[in-house]
Amino acid sequence: MISDWTLWLEWFIKALVLTLALLVGFILLTWYERRALARIQTRIGPNRAGPFGLLQPIADAIKLVFKEELTPAKAYKFIFFLAPILTVVPSIVIAAVVPLGRSINLFGREINLYLADINVGVLYFMSIAAIAVYGIVLAGWSSNSKYAMLGGLRSTAQMISYELALGISLIPVILLSNSMRMIDIVEQQGALWFVVIQPVGALIFWIATLAEVNRAPFDMPEAEQELTAGYHSEYSGMKFALFFMAEYQKMIVICAVMAVFFFGGYLGPGVDQYPLLGPVYMFLKIFVLLFAMIWVRATWPRLRYDRLMEFGWKVLVPLSLAIVFITATGILLVDELKNPALIWTIPAASVVVGLIPVVAIFRALRRLSYGRA
Amino acid sequence: MGVLDPLVELLRGLWITLKSAGEKPVTFQYPEEKRPVRPRFRGRHVLKRYDNGLEKCIGCSLCAAACPADAIFVEAAENTDEKRFSPGERYASTYEINMLRCIYCGFCEDACPTEAIILGDNYELSFTDRRSAIYTKDMLLEPVPATAMLTPQKVESGEFPRSVPEMEDPKD
Numbered sequence: 001m002i003s004d005w006t007l008w009l010e011w012f013i014k015a016l017v018l019t020l021a022l023l024v025g026f027i028l029l030t031w032y033e034r035r036a037l038a039r040i041q042t043r044i045g046p047n048r049a050g051p052f053g054l055l056q057p058i059a060d061a062i063k064l065v066f067k068e069e070l071t072p073a074k075a076y077k078f079i080f081f082l083a084p085i086l087t088v089v090p091s092i093v094i095a096a097v098v099p100l101g102r103s104i105n106l107f108g109r110e111i112n113l114y115l116a117d118i119n120v121g122v123l124y125f126m127s128i129a130a131i132a133v134y135g136i137v138l139a140g141w142s143s144n145s146k147y148a149m150l151g152g153l154r155s156t157a158q159m160i161s162y163e164l165a166l167g168i169s170l171i172p173v174i175l176l177s178n179s180m181r182m183i184d185i186v187e188q189q190g191a192l193w194f195v196v197i198q199p200v201g202a203l204i205f206w207i208a209t210l211a212e213v214n215r216a217p218f219d220m221p222e223a224e225q226e227l228t229a230g231y232h233s234e235y236s237g238m239k240f241a242l243f244f245m246a247e248y249q250k251m252i253v254i255c256a257v258m259a260v261f262f263f264g265g266y267l268g269p270g271v272d273q274y275p276l277l278g279p280v281y282m283f284l285k286i287f288v289l290l291f292a293m294i295w296v297r298a299t300w301p302r303l304r305y306d307r308l309m310e311f312g313w314k315v316l317v318p319l320s321l322a323i324v325f326i327t328a329t330g331i332l333l334v335d336e337l338k339n340p341a342l343i344w345t346i347p348a349a350s351v352v353v354g355l356i357p358v359v360a361i362f363r364a365l366r367r368l369s370y371g372r373a
Numbered sequence: 374m375g376v377l378d379p380l381v382e383l384l385r386g387l388w389i390t391l392k393s394a395g396e397k398p399v400t401f402q403y404p405e406e407k408r409p410v411r412p413r414f415r416g417r418h419v420l421k422r423y424d425n426g427l428e429k430c431i432g433c434s435l436c437a438a439a440c441p442a443d444a445i446f447v448e449a450a451e452n453t454d455e456k457r458f459s460p461g462e463r464y465a466s467t468y469e470i471n472m473l474r475c476i477y478c479g480f481c482e483d484a485c486p487t488e489a490i491i492l493g494d495n496y497e498l499s500f501t502d503r504r505s506a507i508y509t510k511d512m513l514l515e516p517v518p519a520t521a522m523l524t525p526q527k528v529e530s531g532e533f534p535r536s537v538p539e540m541e542d543p544k545d
Contacts, residue, residue, distance in 0.1 A: 040390050044400040299390040300383070361379045 014115050018095055026248040027057040033294050040298040067237040072144055079142035084242035087135030091249040094128045097121040098256045099183050101266045101278025121182035125257055126167055133159040140231035151230025155221035158211055161312035166208035168320035172201045172327035173261045186265035195262040197346055200354040201323050202262040204316055213250045216297035220305055259285035315357045322353045415477045415492035418470055420514045426522025429489030431461035439484035444474035456525035462536035468510035472498055
C-alpha cells in the first residue's frame with residue numbers, strides 16, 4: 001500500500017507525458033514517413049500545411065474526425081466497436097517499460113525517467129506485443145467482409161510464426177545481460193552494444209518486428225493491392241484513425257525496444273554527467289531506426305504469402321535457435337577459460353551461421369529456377 | 374551469380390533507394406511553378422480572330438456536328454456592313470461549350486473550315502456548379518490588341534463580298 005500521494009501524482013504525470021509523447025510521436029511519424037518516402041522517390045512530399053508541411057497530420061486528423069463512420073449492416077456491432085480500442089491500447093501500454101534515461105533531480109526529488117521498472121520487462125514486452133493481434137483479428141472477423149476476414153487471418157498466422165522467432169532472438173540479449181529488466185539490459189551495454197556481439201540476433205529481431213507491426217515487406221494483413229485494406233477495409237473515420245494510430249505507435253515503441261535491446265538504449269557519450277541526455281539519445285536512436293523501417297518499405301516489395309510463412313518457420317526460427325546456442329556457448333567459454341576476448345567468438349560464429357540460410361535460399365531459388373542462372 | 378546473391382541483391386536494392394534520396398526532386402510546385410504545356414496540348418478552347426479584329430467563326434456549326442460529346446452549341450446570325458462580326462455572310466451569335474461534356478478530343482478544331490476554334494493551353498478550368506461549366510462566347514473569344522478592333526465593326530459595303538472567307542490549306 002502506497003500512502004505517499006506525491007508518488008501517485010508522479011506516476012500519473014509520467015503516464016500522461018508518455019501517452020501524449022506517443023500521440024505526438026504518431027503525428028510526427030506520419031509526416032516523417034511521408035517526407036522520407038517522398039525523398040526516396042525523388043518527390044518532395046507534403047510541404048503545404050504549415051512549415052515544411054508539419055501541420056499536414058493535423059489536417060489529416062481533422063479530415064478523419066469529420067468523416068462519416070460506417071458500420072457494415074451485418075457486422076458484429078460490439079466487437080466491431082471494440083476492435084480498434086483493443087488495437088490501440090497495447091501499443092500505448094507497451095511503452096510503459098521502455099526506459100528513457102536514468103533518474104534526474106526535479107523539485108528536490110529523484111525522478112526515474114521510466115514509468116515501470118518490472119523485473120520481467122522482456123516478458124511484459126512479449127506478452128503485450130502478442131495481445132495486439134487480437135484487435136486485428138477481431139476487426140477482421142467482426143466486419144463480416146471477406147477481405148477483412150482474410151486480412152485478419154493472415155495477421156494471425158503471421159504473428160504466430162514471427163512471434164516465435166522474435167521471442168527466441170531475445171534470449172541472447174537476456175543471456176548476455178543476465179537479466180530481464182530493461183534497465184539492466186541497457187546498463188550492460190555500456191562497453192559494447194549487443195548489436196555488435198549478436199548482429200544476427202539483432203537482424204532476426206528486426207525482421208520479426210517488421211512482421212509484428214505489419215510493415216512492408218510483411219504488410220500482408222493490409223495489402224492494398226490484394227485485400228483492398230485487409231482487416232480495416234470496413235473501418236472509416238475515427239475508428240480507422242485508431243488503427244492507423246496503433247500501427248504507427250507500435251512502430252515507435254518497437255523501435256524504442258529495439259534501441260533498448262541492441263543499441264544501448266539511453267546510453268551515449270556524456271550521459272553519466274547529464275542524465276537528461278538519455279531521452280535525447282533514445283530519441284536519436286528511435287529516429288534512425290524508424291528511418292530504417294521507412295527505407296525498407298521504400299525498397300523491398302511485399303513477400304508472397306507462402307514464402308513469408310516459409311521464411312518465418314524454415315529460416316528465422318531455426319536460425320534464432322542456433323543463435324541462442326552460440327551465445328550460450330560463447331558465454332560459457334568466456335566464463336570457463338577466463339578470457340574476455342573469447343566473447344568475439346559469438347559474433348564470428350553467428351555471422352557464419354547466418355550465412356547458411358543465405359546459401360540455402362540461393363540453392364532453393366536455383367532449384368526452383370527463379371534464378372537468372 | 375554468386376552464392377551470397379540473395380543477400381547482396383537485397384543490399385543493392387537498399388543502396389539504390391538510398392542513392393535516389395539524394396537526387397533532386399522532380400516535383401513541380403504547381404500553383405507557383407508551372408510546367409509549359411506541349412506544343413500539341415489540347416486545353417481550353419479559344420475562338421480566334423483575324424488581324425483586323427474580325428472573328429474567324431462564321432457560325433457554320435460544323436464543330437457542333439463533329440463533337441462526339443455534343444458539348445458545343447452554336448447559333449448563327451446574319452452579318453451586316455453596319456454590324457460586322459466576321460468576314461463571312463454569317464457569324465456565331467451564340468457560341469457555348471459545356472466543359473463538363475467536352476472530352477478535349479480536338480475534333481472541333483479539325484472540323485472548323487476557318488480555323489476559328491483552337492484548343493489552347495489553358496488547363497486550369499474550375500467551376501462550382503453546372504451552369505458555370507458552360508463557357509460562353511465572350512469567355513472563349515480571343516482578346517483584341519486595341520479596343521478599336523472589337524466586334525461588331527462598321528465596314529464599307531462591298532469590302533467582304535464572300536459568304537465564306539477565303540482560306541488557305543492548313544499547314545500543320
